[in-house]
Amino acid sequence: MLEVDGLTVRFELRDAVVQAVTDLHLTIHPGELLAVVGESGCGKSVLAHALLGLLPGNATVTGHAHLRPPTGAQVDLVNSSERHLARAVRGRAVGLVPQSPATALTPVRTGRRLLEETLRAHGRTRREAPAAAERVADDVGLDPADLDRYAHELSGGMAQRLATALALAPDPPLLLADEPTTVTGHAHLRPPTGAQVDLVNSSERHLARA
Ligand SMILES: Nc1ncnc2c1ncn2[C@@H]1O[C@H](COP(=O)(O)OP(=O)(O)OP(=O)(O)O)[C@@H](O)[C@H]1O
Ligand SMILES: [Mg+2]
Structure with a gap:
């Protein structure tokens, strides 16, 4: 391929x-x-x-x-022209999950709008797009409720999941994922004494203090 x-x-x-x-x-x-x-x-x-x-x-x-x-x-x-790459290749034939999704995502659209626009640009109807967007979000482990946030309101891992959903939405035959798992997953600190800390999801206040 x-x-x-x-x-x-x-x-x-x-x-x-x-x-x-x-x-x-x-x-x-x-x-x-x-x-x-x-x-x-x-x-x-x-x-x-x-x-x-x-x-x-x-x-x-x-x-x-x-x-x-x-x-x-x-x-x-x-050797393809820019025009051909833009129309037929990027997104459609080859998807990209960029290394820094938080900066690659436009700040002026919610995740839901980005996903629905992408799905519609690739053949879904206005009626089909909303349910399809929720399905793709669910596939990448993104809570559909988080789709109503803007990129700057997402955590690094959530932004990465949204970028993955956007890359997968057109169902490209080839997906290039540039370090797609750097900030997903879990990290727990269990010190010999004292309470366990969820290092990924703790508040700034708790991380700074404890
Ligand atoms: N626009 C550019 N102009 C000049 N050099 C560049 C440019 N972009 C990348 N490079 C150089 O190309 C090399 C490869 O960079 P690249 O970003 O592909 O690394 P990487 O393997 O993705 O690294 P990382 O794991 O840190 O993401 C590096 O030496 C980098 O400095
Ligand atoms: Mg890199």
Whole structure:
């Protein structure tokens, strides 16, 4: 479904060249999950952005990346026009859960509105969208009541779940998730003496004091 061959990304800076990705090869078949693991700065996010044509103007991408979805036409992800990537690829054929969803989400729409707009842009009717939005939210573990909040009113984990719901809503054949689990899950402190603390959900007041 995705075949990446010799993908190389470099950034031209005023006084230097940054070699962010060098001669990368990978293949993903339908139904497969591939984890790309590496230290900070090794090029994971740049890879995801290169596959979606989202790199800034000082980036040069060489090599090949072809998407062959189970249905629909093959796409050359490196050489397609911006117009084609915007219309047929981003979101529709390849979903992205960005590394920092809280800053990627627009501050002027609630989660519900974002999800319903996304679903409608991808073929759901005005009548179908509200129930579909709640279903997708539920699928990613986001309480439908939290859909009425704006991005800045969500915790990091909730924002990440909303970004995941938005990426999944169009049902893309390929999903790129850039560190999608950094702030989800639970963390409890159980000191030998004293009370247990829920480190993820405690109030600022409690964390500062205790
Ligand atoms: N716009 C840019 N201009 C110049 N260099 C960049 C740019 N964006 C990223 N880089 C460089 O590309 C390299 C890869 O960055 P990238 O963001 O892909 O790392 P990462 O593997 O996602 O790291 P992390 O795990 O910290 O998210 C780094 O050296 C980074 O400094
Ligand atoms: Mg990254």
